[in-house]
Amino acid sequence: xxxxxxxxxxxxxxxxxxxxxxxDLGKFxxxxxxxxxxxxxxxxxxxxxxxxCTKDEYICVGCCKTIDDEDQRCLACGWPLCSADCPSxxxxxxxxxxxxxxxxxAGDYFSNDILMILRCLLLQTTQKDKxxxxxxxxxxxxxxxxxxxxxxxxxxxxxxxEEIYIKPLKAQEKISGKPLLPRASKDVIxxxxxxxxxxxxxxxNRQILYPLASLLxxxxxxxxxxxxQEKNNYNIIVKAVTTISKGDHITLSYTNILCGTQERRxxxxxLKDICCFCQRCKDPTxxxxxxxxxxCFGTEEDACKGVQLPQNPIEENPKWICNKCDIKLPNKxxxxxxxxxxxxxxxxxxxNPSYDEVNEFMGKLQLFLHESHYLVNKVKYQLIQCQENGRxxxxxxxxxxxxxxxxxxxxxxxxxxxxxxxxxTKQFESKRELLLQSFSPxxxxxxxxxxxxxxxILTENKDLLTFLCKFNDEESLLKKNSEHEVILREWLMExxxxxxxx
Ligand SMILES: [Zn+2]
Ligand SMILES: [Zn+2]
Ligand SMILES: [Zn+2]
Ligand SMILES: [Zn+2]
Numbered sequence: 158x159x160x161x162x163x164x165x166x167x168x169x170x171x172x173x174x175x176x177x178x179x180x181d182l183g184k185f186x187x188x189x190x191x192x193x194x195x196x197x198x199x200x201x202x203x204x205x206x207x208x209x210c211t212k213d214e215y216i217c218v219g220c221c222k223t224i225d226d227e228d229q230r231c232l233a234c235g236w237p238l239c240s241a242d243c244p245s246x247x248x249x250x251x252x253x254x255x256x257x258x259x260x261x262x263a264g265d266y267f268s269n270d271i272l273m274i275l276r277c278l279l280l281q282t283t284q285k286d287k288x289x290x291x292x293x294x295x296x297x298x299x300x301x302x303x304x305x306x307x308x309x310x311x312x313x314x315x316x317x318x319e320e321i322y323i324k325p326l327k328a329q330e331k332i333s334g335k336p337l338l339p340r341a342s343k344d345v346i347x348x349x350x351x352x353x354x355x356x357x358x359x360x361x362n363r364q365i366l367y368p369l370a371s372l373l374x375x376x377x378x379x380x381x382x383x384x385x386q387e388k389n390n391y392n393i394i395v396k397a398v399t400t401i402s403k404g405d406h407i408t409l410s411y412t413n414i415l416c417g418t419q420e421r422r423x424x425x426x427x428l429k430d431i432c433c434f435c436q437r438c439k440d441p442t443x444x445x446x447x448x449x450x451x452x453c454f455g456t457e458e459d460a461c462k463g464v465q466l467p468q469n470p471i472e473e474n475p476k477w478i479c480n481k482c483d484i485k486l487p488n489k490x491x492x493x494x495x496x497x498x499x500x501x502x503x504x505x506x507x508x509n510p511s512y513d514e515v516n517e518f519m520g521k522l523q524l525f526l527h528e529s530h531y532l533v534n535k536v537k538y539q540l541i542q543c544q545e546n547g548r549x550x551x552x553x554x555x556x557x558x559x560x561x562x563x564x565x566x567x568x569x570x571x572x573x574x575x576x577x578x579x580x581x582t583k584q585f586e587s588k589r590e591l592l593l594q595s596f597s598p599x600x601x602x603x604x605x606x607x608x609x610x611x612x613x614i615l616t617e618n619k620d621l622l623t624f625l626c627k628f629n630d631e632e633s634l635l636k637k638n639s640e641h642e643v644i645l646r647e648w649l650m651e652x653x654x655x656x657x658x659x
Contacts (some may be wrong), residue, residue, distance in 0.1 A: 171196050174407055176372065182295055185374040185406055192401040194277050194569070197630070199369055201393050204287050207248075207276055208237075208269045212279055218252075218272065219243035221362040233257045236267055248409040254337060258457060260327040272593055273357070273364060276317060277349050282376040290368050296351035307430040311350045318346055331436040355429050358393070360385040364614060375429070382571045385606045396571035414572050415563075417449035417531045418470045420494060433513050434471055437566065441466040442458075444565040444615040449493060450527035453479040464527060466490075495532070498522065512545045529562055539655035541583050549587040574625045578634055585611060585641055601654055608649065612656055615642050 173196065177187040192198060208216035215224040217239040224237050231238040231249065235258035236251070252275045280288035297303055298311070323341050330336050354470070356371035357364040358616045370383065371376040372391045380401050384394045384587075401407065411428060418438050437443055449463065455461025463481030467488070477486035505518050519536045526533050537555045545552070560580050568575040592607045615638060622635040649656055 173279075177406075178501070180300075183295055184372045186369070186372055188323045188401045188402050188403055188407060189403045192397045192407075194397055194399050196397045198395045198407060201367045201370040201395075203365045203391050204290055204368050205276055205280065206363050206391055207273045207274070208506060209359055209362055209364045212268045215267070216362050217243060217245075217417070218249050219245035221245075223362060247535065248276075251283050251337070252276050255279075255326055256320050258329070259321045269364070270353070270465060271314065271318060271355055274346065274349055277353060277366075278341060278346070281340055281563045282337060291352060292345075292650070294352050294356075296348040297355070298347065298351050302432060304426065304430055306426075307354075313349055313352065314350050315346045318350075319343065320487040328329060328479065348611070358383075358385070360391065361387060365391055365393075373409045373557055373593055374406050375425060375431050375433055376434060376435045377412070377414055377418075378408070378435055378566070378568075380405065380406045380569065381407055381409055384589055388503075398571040409573050414566055415531060415534065417495075417574070418443060419449060419488075419495070420531070422471075432471075438471055440572075441468065441470055444492075444559070446562045446565050447451065447527045447529050448531045448562070448566070451477065451486070451494075452525055453482060453484060455482055455484065456477075467491075473643060480539075495633045497531055498525065502535060503561070506536070506539055511550070512543050514542065515540055529558065532563065534559060541580070546590075547639075549590050553584060553591075556580050556587070559596075567586075570621065571623065573623060575634070578618055578621055578625070581621070582634075582641075584639065585614045585618070588614070589641075589645070596652075598652065601652060605632070605654075605656075608654065608656055611645060611657060615645065616658075 158264055167237060172191050173189055175189045176184055177217050178184045186198075204520060206221075208218060208221050209411050213228075214228050215237040216222070216230065217224055217229075218236045219238060222239050224239055226236075231237060231253060232241070234253045236249075236253075236256055252272065254262050255275055256272070281290065299306065309477050321626040323346070324337070326337060326341075353366065357366055358371060359365070365385070373381070373383075373395065380397060380399050382397050382398050386394065393408070395409070398409075404520075411431070414420075414422045414459065416420070416424070422438060425432070426435055447466075449470075450465070451465040453461040453463040453465045455463070459482070461479065461482045461484070463479040465477045465479050465484075465486055467475035469475050474488040477488065479485075502522070505515070508514075510518070515536060519540065522530075522533050522603060537559060540550050541551075541555050541559070560577065563573045563577055563580075567577075570577060588607060588611055592604060592611065595607075596604050618638045619635070619642070622638060625633060626635060646658065
């Protein structure tokens with residue numbers, strides 16, 4: 158434990174969390190008292206921030222805006238800069254002196270993770286208090302759970318920085334006598350590399366390190382939601398989305414929870430060298446959603462058609478077993494096959510296919526994958542978005558299937574609020590279409606069930622969007638929902654149908 162935890166002020170006493178620490182897991186936040194859904198747990202300001210890592214675009218090293226003209230560069234170091242008057246130019250001035258030691262040519266790929274490491278190292282001369290915070294963290298390089306791939310990645314970055322920037326810098330410092338980086342040994346660089354790799358968070362074009370929020374643990378069923386305020390210096394607000402009992406870990410999710418367990422765990426490993434052992438990761442059925450389930454081919458004599466699931470999903474190479482026959486699949490074969498199908502899905506959806514083509518493709522996928530496999534769901538979601546007259550029944554069925562799944566994997570709407578809202582909007586539009594088709598003024602009572610369903614969808618969506626608006630700026634969706642409500646109410650009035658809306 159570092160000093161930060163031990164120095165308890167009166168302010169600390171009213172905080173809802175405290176910092177816990179376990180060997181091989183590191184620091185995390187834990188609820189000091191019962192926390193209710195909607196409570197703000199903490200507000201935190203960045204220690205450092207900078208452009209995110211991307212090979213697809215140029216991002217200004219000052220203000221982090223995307224640059225359209227790739228020739229817009231800093232005249233001194235050649236890194237992307239929106240203009241000589243960039244409002245955040247000052248953040249770049251110190252690192253520019255190091256970056257210019259290795260002039261870049263047009264078309265170079267700018268490795269923003271290297272930039273962030275240099276920016277962080279420079280805090281030791283530019284902002285000593287912030288440097289103190291970062292360097293006091295544990296880098297976990299010695300932990301038994303730290304993977305070889307992660308160590309290799311860190312060492313490669315470190316060697317690159319030493320060779321390209323630190324060596325020429327030291328030579329220059331010898332001449333000038335003014336050290337820019339007093340502490341730049343291999344150990345220090347490695348430590349900064351590892352801390353940044355594990356703790357940076359992303360928002361828009363930025364990656365940001367927070368002194369507290371970066372310590373929040375990952376869980377595939379998180380109990381909190383984070384909201385980064387671009388308009389307020391990128392401060393982060395962390396709110397509870399469900400009741401958190403005293404002693405529970407406070408968690409966020411750092412991966413796409415619509416994906417199956419193997420894909421999430423692969424992503425987390427690569428992103429932050431995290432091994433997740435949450436409830437969902439341990440459950441082969443992923444809360445009975447069957448998001449990763451494969452169809453069993455059986456043998457030549459017996460096609461089986463049972464469901465293959467990993468026996469113990471948190472093992473490195475779990476065995477896949479069938480619920481009907483004895484056939485077992487090696488994990489690497491399943492991974493390879495799913496990887497292949499994933500590529501096929503992306504390829505198919507990029508082709509701008511017709512509704513029927515996508516539908517046929519989804520049928521083919523279901524020969525191999527369970528009907529609620531996450532890749533099938535991805536295609537289903539695409540089909541739901543299409544405006545396809547006469548297919549309302551089909552689309553409604555899929556909407557319902559996807560809603561059932563997301564309610565299981567994200568019951569507190571911590572991650573998928575917008576996804577759910579989109580489904581509810583589509584559900585409303587399709588049902589309204591069905592109502593208009595089947596409505597007969599002489600037999601209004603036959604439509605009452607459908608009308609009530611429509612009202613309930615609007616109410617659910619309104620509640621959801623109001624909840625999301627508290628965290629984020631989703632007002633346009635809320636407006637659309639209100640418009641739907643107004644139109645439905647007017648129509649009901651025209652038809653002299655009385656329905657209570659509240
Ligand atoms: Zn700029
Ligand atoms: Zn520069
Ligand atoms: Zn998990
Ligand atoms: Zn089988």
